[in-house]
Amino acid sequence: MAEAQLVADGAQPDHAYLTVTREPDGRYCVVYQHGGVSRRSYTSSLEQVIRQARRAGGIPINTDDGALRQRCVDESLTLL
Structure with a gap:
């Protein structure tokens, strides 16, 4: 099984990243963040x-969603 890279807890990334949350209706809210710029999509x-x-x-990717975190590990994507 591949391992996702983890950034230390509390570290503020100085580069672009995605914050992903799960909405009550099941959709994912994806927020692209880079410095003071953010864009939201669903x-x-x-x-x-x-x-x-x-x-x-x-x-x-910054997320608390268990399914997404596992998928990031499987796909060798970096987690925050």
Whole structure:
């Protein structure tokens, strides 16, 4: 099984990353963050979240969602 890279707890990344939360209706809220800039989008697909991270150059993902965290580990994506 592949291992995701982890950034130390409390560390503030100085690069772009995605913050992903799960909405009550089951959709994922994906927020691209880089410095003071943020863009929000919604998707119902875990696959689309993974594709967004890869399209953006494999940027790290910050999430508490267990299914997404496991998928990041499986896909060798960086977790915050």
